Amino acid sequence: MGNEGSMLPGLDIDSKPVENTEEWTLHSATSSSSASPNLSVFCGRQTNHVNNNSLEHAIKNFRIYRHPNILKYISSWSHQGQLCMATESVSPLTTVLENQTVFEICLGLHDILKAVIFLHEKAFCSHNNVCCASIYVTFDGSWKLGGLEFLSRFSELTPDYLQKARARRYEKAVPPEEDAGKAIDPKAIDSFAFGILVEDVFCRIPEDIQIPGIKEFREIAKKQLQSLEPSLRPKLSQLLVQPIFNHRFVVIHDFLSELPLKSDDEKSSFFRGLADQLREFPEILLASQLSALLLSRLVLLDKTAQEHLLPLVLQPQNGTHVEGNLPLFSMNTFQQHIVPRLLHIFSVRDAQVRLLLLEHFEHYCCAFTKDQLRVKVLPELLVGIKDTSDTIVASTLRALAILVPILGSTTVIGGKRARLFTDGRPNISGILPKSSTITTLKDEERPLIKEKTTINNMAQEVALPLSLIELPERPSPDGGEDLALTAQLDEETDNWSDWDVNESQASTGIDESNEMTVHGSLESEVNLAESISAPLSLSQTSAVITASRNRLPDLTSLDIKNSIVAPRKQSVPEEIDFFQDMEPVISKPKLLQLDNLESQADTTNTNANLRCFDVDITANGLTDGEAWGDNEDWGDISDTDVLIS
Incomplete structure (x- = not known):
């Protein structure tokens, strides 16, 4: 026959026959080179010459007479005197x-x-x-x-x-x-x-x-x-x-089979009412007998079918559709009969067919298994993103986005990935908002002040911690304090009996020794934001505060009542915490022993109380554009250094 050696490459024939006759045996086969991966192979028996002649005559007629209802011939060959014929997969x-x-x-x-x-x-x-x-x-x-x-x-x-x-x-x-x-x-x-x-x-x-x-x-x-x-x-x-x-079902089947012979008007009229007619029959009958015809190339490319029929075919029922728009197939029937055909159609490199599949992809992708999506569908989609058509590429990318939650981004896009984006939301635990309640100092972080019981008792030691305290930036500019916070602090201040005592002592200290300064050893311990080289005296402090009043609209925040003061232990009951929620970020306090305790105790007390409220508000401390409320910047914000004695 001239077919010696023309066996299909990549053909794998099952050794177990499906059918045995006197003339041949029928086997199932798979081929990697054929358009149809599943085939049937008729192998002639080698018992006598008559059997080979019978199969040879059948091969000749199959090659000549072609019809949609006649078994489709694919190839034939002779191997070691045995004739074989490959056809479409049948039983x-x-x-x-x-x-x-x-x-x-x-x-x-x-x-x-x-x-x-x-x-x-x-x-x-x-x-x-x-x-x-x-x-x-x-x-x-x-x-x-x-x-x-x-x-x-x-x-x-x-x-x-x-x-x-x-x-x-x-x-x-x-x-x-x-x-x-x-x-x-x-x-x-x-x-x-x-x-x-x-x-x-x-x-x-x-x-x-x-x-x-x-x-x-x-x-x-x-x-x-x-x-x-x-x-x-x-x-x-x-x-x-x-x-x-x-019968109506037979007529529908016959029309779909002879679709190439129909006119455009006949096809348009047929597809407009086809969905309602199909609902009259069992879905298993529709799927087994009409699925191939409903998903044929001629139907997929018909404009009327794309509008009125295919949306109901390319979508399984999921219980959320209204009765008039209910898809034709349940999930089980869809997976059994429609999915295998869709997998085959995905390998078709026709632009219009691929666009139609991608258009409805989100509706039927749930019917595929993960293995089917990963092995069959995903490789075909990745081919689409390399096409020169922008429409195909855009539709393919949308389909890939649908696969990401199902297969994972690593499977879909591959390659090495890194965390390139961070969570830019503020860390609530690390920021003190305006309306937050101020926390109190812990007991071990409070400065301990040992004061003399009488003015004449000059031999008692006085411990004055003068370490540098760094507080976080104020929650808002001066003059813009939270009214609720101010009201809360004022209410607490009214009930504090020691405020009058402290104010009177501070006034007395100012009148008696306004020229006295802290001992020179304090200079090595104090370091303000602008590297102050010498401790401030009372006159210098007053000058700085007076100059700053011309620049700041409101200095109520610098009032003694709103500042942190170490109260006398004997004046404040231990069970009452007047500094609740006002905890600053401070380092471990360092104790400084004064040399001349007997001669300078009163002066030191006075200056220490005043320096509690010394704030660097010079031009270098706050420049234009650095106010917290102006730029809403979430970067690092430096605080004004405050010295607490």
Whole structure:
């Protein structure tokens, strides 16, 4: 045949046969090079030369006579004297007939009838062996006519040819005129065999089945098609008008099968009302018989179908749809029948088909398993982002975004990733808002002041902590204090009996020694924001405060009542905390022993009380644009240093 060595590359044939006959064995196979990954392979037996001739004759006819309802031929080859033929993936009707429904049988008979009519009226041939053994069923439930090894042209058909092939033909389907030696009508041979086929496939179907026209059709098959007189047998083309073949479901199937022959107006009218008609039938019947036709290229590219039909096909039911817009298939049916076809369509490199799939991707992607999405769908989507069409790239990126929550960003985009964005929200625990309650100093952080019990007792030691205290920046500029906070502090101040005592002592100290300063050793301990080289005297402090009043609109925040003071331990009950929620960030206090305690105790007390409120408010302390309330900057904000003695 000239096919030596033409075996399909990458073909893997299952060693276990699906069907055994005297002429060949049927095997399932897979191919990595064929457009259809699943195939069926007929392998001729090597027992004798007759068997090889039978398969060789079938291969020749399959290559010549092509029809949608005839088994699709793909390739053939000879290997070590054994002939093999690869076809579309099918199963013998004899193995699946028990699982066929009445609708599927009616559709199958309609398919076989059209195939035989094609042979009679277009190819001018007779099949000569129409029976269950010559019929195969595809994955979608369509019946395909096979067994073309006995096919003969009308002009070549002779009684001798039929007699030689009779031993391998279905004996029940052999018409009686062959035995009588009468003239043979090629069409009558197939008509008689088709009547036997109808009887065989309906043998297990109850006669009172509620299908319009089925009872009448069975009568025609028995009494007319199997008539002993060949001239009384009707032509097979006349059977197409029978009610059984004009059932609404059969008409829909037939229209979709012959869609290329229909006009645009016919297709537009058909698709507008198709969804409502399909809802009248069981969804499993629709999925098994019509899924391939509903997802054919011609349907996918039809504008009317895209608008009125495909949105209901490319979406499984999820319980959230209204009744009038309910998809045709449940999730289980969708996964079983529609998903395999969608996976195959994703490999089609047609721009319009791909755009349609991407348009509805968010609706049906939930029906895929993660493995299907990762292995089958994702590689095809990644091809789309490399296309020159901006529309395809944009639609593909949207589909990839849908896959990120399902497969994870690492699987979808791959490569090494790093955390490039941070959470810019303020850390509430590290910021003291205006309305926050001020916290109190811990007991161990409070400065301890040992004061003399009497003025004349000069021998008692006085511990005055003069360490540098760094407080966080004020929550708002001077003059803009929170009224609620000020009111709260004023209310606490009114109940503090020691305020008057402290104020009187401070006034006395100022009158008696306004020229005294702290001992020189304090200079090494004090370091203000602008590196003050010498301690401030009372006069210097007063000058700084007076100058700053001209620049600041309100200095109530610097009042003694709003500042932190170490009260006398004997004046404040231990159970009352007057500095609640006013905790500054301070370092460990350092104690400084004064040399001249006896002569300078009063002066030190006075200056220490005053220096508690010394604030650097010079021009270097606060420049334009640094006010917290002006720029709302979340960066580092430096605080004004405050010295507490």
